[in-house]
Amino acid sequence: MNTNIQAVSYDWLMAHARSPEDGMTMAFAGVIQSAGKGEIQPPNLGMGLSVNKFIELLDQYFPGASPEMCDVSDKAESADCLPFRMDEFQDLVELLLEHRSNDSEQTEWLAYAFASGCMGKDHLYADMGLPGRPAVSALLEFHFTALFLKNEGRKMKWKKFLYKQLCDRAEIKACPAPSCSVCDEYRNCFGTEDSAVKVQPDVVVTVA
Numbered sequence: 001m002n003t004n005i006q007a008v009s010y011d012w013l014m015a016h017a018r019s020p021e022d023g024m025t026m027a028f029a030g031v032i033q034s035a036g037k038g039e040i041q042p043p044n045l046g047m048g049l050s051v052n053k054f055i056e057l058l059d060q061y062f063p064g065a066s067p068e069m070c071d072v073s074d075k076a077e078s079a080d081c082l083p084f085r086m087d088e089f090q091d092l093v094e095l096l097l098e099h100r101s102n103d104s105e106q107t108e109w110l111a112y113a114f115a116s117g118c119m120g121k122d123h124l125y126a127d128m129g130l131p132g133r134p135a136v137s138a139l140l141e142f143h144f145t146a147l148f149l150k151n152e153g154r155k156m157k158w159k160k161f162l163y164k165q166l167c168d169r170a171e172i173k174a175c176p177a178p179s180c181s182v183c184d185e186y187r188n189c190f191g192t193e194d195s196a197v198k199v200q201p202d203v204v205v206t207v208a
């Protein structure tokens, strides 16, 4: 199916939201806006989801938005695919889905939203349009509990933590020091996540 997904604003999406106070709703709206503005580069403006799944997401969380956002006519162009970083994106989705707390399609969509948020250069919460680290933590704790618990005691910055998991899975030693406690990069990996310090993954890794 050919499709053309229109970029929309957070406020426009939220005007269609079924539950504007819901954390997943806010995450989806934030990621969709960030992708539309080019602040993150997921595989397409639909968070890397197939067209059908993206329309299903919109219909569940933002009723009435999909007819205006998604042109699925025969004449629509499939121009929203950006092939770069696809392996990295899929590795992140796989990592999250391996740790999912339930089999719901909503949790699967959220995995794509988190992976999309990792395709930006700011803190994960900022690239997902969320108000702060606690909002990211709450979603990870509920929907990807096993992954959340791996970071609970350490409080590594979330984007750093997810990429560190990919390195560990691939048995890649990307860290410059034998342990975090003696590493010069400590403040870049841990500590407060605020808008003053941007976070960018150091390593792009593909897990076979």
Ligand code: SF4
Binding pocket: 164, 174, 175, 176, 177, 178, 179, 180, 181, 183, 184, 185, 186, 187, 189
């Ligand atoms: S603090 Fe240093 S050793 Fe620890 S995860 Fe960060 S880069 Fe690696």
